[in-house]
Amino acid sequence: MKSLNPQIHLVSRPVGEPVVDNFKLLELPLPDLQDGQVLVRNHFLSLDPYMRGRMNEGKSYAQPQPLNQVMLGGTVGVVAASKYAAYAEGDTVLTMGGWQHFCVLDANQRGSLQKVDARQIPLSAFLGALGMPGVTAWYGLVKIIAPKPEETVVVSAASGAVGSVVGQLAKARGARVVGLAGGAEKCRYVQEELGFDACIDYKQHADVKSLSAALKSACPDGIDGYFENVGGQILDAVMSRANPFSRVAMCGMIAGYNGEPIPMSAPQLILINRMKIEGFIVTEHLDVWPEALKELAALLTAGRLKFRESVSEGLASAPEAFLGLLKGRNFGKQLVRLI
Template identity: 75%
Template sequence: MSLVNKQVLLASRPSGEAAADNFRIVETPVPELSDGQVLVRNHYLSLDPYMRGRMNDSKSYAQPQALDTVMLGGTAGVVAASKNPAFQVGDKVVGMGGWQDYVIIDASQRGMLRTVDTTHIPLSAYLGAVGMPGVTAWYGLVKIIAPKAGETVVVSAASGAVGSVVGQLAKARGCRAVGIAGGADKCAYVVNELGFDACIDYKAQVGVKELSAALKQACPDGIDGYFENVGGTILDAVMQRANAFSRIALCGMISGYNGEPIPMAAPQLLLTNRMKLEGFIVSEHMEVWPEALTELGTRVATKQLKYRESIADGLAAAPEAFLGLLKGKNFGKQLVKLV
């Protein structure tokens, strides 16, 4: 009996906030493999904020997601069939399998699929702390912020898949780590479980003035490095507390993913404080992935790097889980468990 593949397609482009009717679930037969191909049964699907930008038909660093095609996304799974000598049935693998139960990959193309060792690292972690989010955190901190021991590093969305790693890596380098997160529970987790020095609940602050005051208290020596995931009033508040020659790693601007403008209140501070602000896309820096994954994998395997996962059950749950992610309803890395 032939296999049936359940898939989530992009049915329409959002106007403002994304909604469930922007997606459509279909079922298609799994075709036979050709030479060089590998069939993967996806076990976990990664949901990430960048996917929202690709749903728009607008200029960005990546091509827009085409309508009526499988939603793009990272996956971790197990090889179910192989016509490629480099991959055996049962191998644990990660790749960009998309929002679907099965994926056929031409594994002869370098980098399309890689095997992973789950002896000391859970398979799901390769989509989070030991995957793209972890390398994103590592690159922004190590290569852009480049913190020195004793400096203060602030990160927004601090309880998320990227932000949680940033703060822990900063602490490992002798820095004061201060998080910004939404809600008392997330802030308590960031401090008590992840080991940050402080965490500011942005939901408890009314605006830039209040956020700036909270940052002044949490960062008595000012801010030397900032890892940006959100934008908007949070960035404005950080700018007010930033030290001379501070560095900002601009990773995401989730406050504007629905198309809202994101004005900067005082851009002159970039000049006054001689600040460096650098945007980056981690897939453009593949040369650092081996070094980053070695440190991240070692720290996870030895319990020095902690992470948390929010897991939705089944492919049909992916759209609602993704919409919740955009509203900050997830706690840690958002995954969909497919098996």
């Protein structure tokens, strides 16, 4: 009898907020391994905000997640069987293994999987600080904001996978760093553990005026760089404190991922302050990944890059954990342990 592979499919598209019924857990037989293929046992699945966008059908920078197929997603795992010479049983690998226990990969296709050395660094870190979120932080900070020492950098979703790295990279470059996060516990972590100069609990501020006042006291010299993960009122408040020639790295706008309107109330500030606002998609900048990963690995092994993970247990927990990520229930990089 063939082995079964538990997996989660997207079975309907959400209208507004996703619900667990958009997903279905199935057990399908594993296909036989062909020449050139590798079988990987996924150990950790990464849950990421971009998955919400792919659940929609409309036009975007990436293809929609197809219905009735395994949910796409980054994974780290161990090669369980190989019919491709470059990979051997027991190799630790990073791949887009999806929401499932096992994945079969065509190893001769460029970029389909990549060996990672998990002897010194925990395997899960290759999905977070030493993976796509870490490189995202690096790209937006280094290539778009490019902070000078003494400048002030603000980052939203500061305790999260991307935001936490942004702040630590900015501190390493001598900037003053101010985070925005939801709740006292996250703010305490951002300041005390990650070493940000200040962190504002945006949930304590009901409107732009109040948040803007909090930013004024946390950023007495104004804001030179903003790493945007959220959008909406938070962006408006930051814009109201932005300095001339400030730079904004438009990384994500999670406040609008379920279709909520997130208008920008004062776009004239872009002109008045001669601001640079640049959006980016990290997977379109593969050329910088080696440089970014080199710096991130060096900081991590020197103990200068800290990270935190929210690990939910078992494949069946993935839909709830994903919905939680969109509501800020995660505290650090959201993962699912699959083994």
